[in-house]
Amino acid sequence: MVTSPPPHSDDVGLRGVPVRKPDGAIVTDAVAVEAPLEIRVNGRPLVITMRTPGHDEELAAGFLFAEGVVTHADQVVSIRTEPASAQPSPDELAEGKVGAGARVMVELRDSADTTDIERAQRDFRATAACGVCGKERLDDLEQTLPAITSIDVATDILARLPDRMRPRQPLFEATGGIHAAGLFTLTGALLSVREDIGRHNAVDKVIGRAVLDGATSLDNRILVVSGRAGFELVQKALKAAIPVMVSVGAASSLAVEMASASGMTLYSFVGPGRGNLHL
Numbered sequence: 110m111v112t113s114p115p116p117h118s119d120d121v122g123l124r125g126v127p128v129r130k131p132d133g134a135i136v137t138d139a140v141a142v143e144a145p146l147e148i149r150v151n152g153r154p155l156v157i158t159m160r161t162p163g164h165d166e167e168l169a170a171g172f173l174f175a176e177g178v179v180t181h182a183d184q185v186v187s188i189r190t191e192p193a194s195a196q197p198s199p200d201e202l203a204e205g206k207v208g209a210g211a212r213v214m215v216e217l218r219d220s221a222d223t224t225d226i227e228r229a230q231r232d233f234r235a236t237a238a239c240g241v242c243g244k245e246r247l248d249d250l251e252q253t254l255p256a257i258t259s260i261d262v263a264t265d266i267l268a269r270l271p272d273r274m275r276p277r278q279p280l281f282e283a284t285g286g287i288h289a290a291g292l293f294t295l296t297g298a299l300l301s302v303r304e305d306i307g308r309h310n311a312v313d314k315v316i317g318r319a320v321l322d323g324a325t326s327l328d329n330r331i332l333v334v335s336g337r338a339g340f341e342l343v344q345k346a347l348k349a350a351i352p353v354m355v356s357v358g359a360a361s362s363l364a365v366e367m368a369s370a371s372g373m374t375l376y377s378f379v380g381p382g383r384g385n386l387h388l
Contacts, residue, residue: 122161124141141284143159143160146212165213169188257352259374260352300319309345332351334356338360340363352373352374354374
């Protein structure tokens with residue numbers, strides 16, 4: 110029997126699992142961790158999302174920003190993570206249980222808009238694959254978006270951005286099964302990269318980092334995503350007034366329509382010798 114070493118034990122986003130290869134060898138493979146996270150605001154549960162652990166406070170801040178609960182960091186009194194008390198046992202997993210998960214506890218000032226908190230205060234579960242799962246009505250998909258100023262960036266600059274992100278994607282390098290989002294200046298300088306098993310979580314993390322650093326608008330930034338450009342990602346970018354978005358994957362019809370209507374520059378399906386600049 111041949112084995113390989115497990116992933117680095119300090120990396121909370123990875124887990125080693127035994128697998129059998131076609132030649133019969135049993136080795137340890139690295140997989141991305143998927144685990145529940147509950148976000149609580151002022152002591153009350155707001156949402157549960159399945160995410161890859163790491164940068165959980167940024168995820169919470171980005172989610173609250175996208176939902177309109179907070180508009181700037183000054184509204185946040187404190188934000189802290191309570192780790193999961195225990196991992197689910199094999200018997201519990203066999204019964205369909207995933208464990209209690211970790212919590213991010215957010216305390217907001219009285220100046221925060223209670224109407225938006227109450228609107229977002231609903232019982233729903235967002236999965237790692239979908240940023241709009243759990244919305245109960247079509248109206249819940251709608252968000253008030255700020256006006257953006259259209260900006261033209263040369264496609265040769267945009268085409269190079271995914272490759273600039275790759276050295277900052279260690280979880281993808283180890284597993285091949287995780288998404289990333291990156292924030293760049295309009296000249297192509299890399300500012301931050303975050304990874305997560307959920308596309309929307311990765312975007313929330315990278316926007317949340319900027320919000321916690323004091324940003325109220327990202328109108329001079331480029332968002333790059335490692336997967337497709339879906340409606341929910343374009344909507345999150347527009348919520349932050351991001352004028353330019355690049356995706357390694359293809360764009361959906363609604364994503365293209367929303368980007369075009371708002372004046373966002375959307376460059377999708379980017380790769381060696383290819384790229385679609387949507388008009």
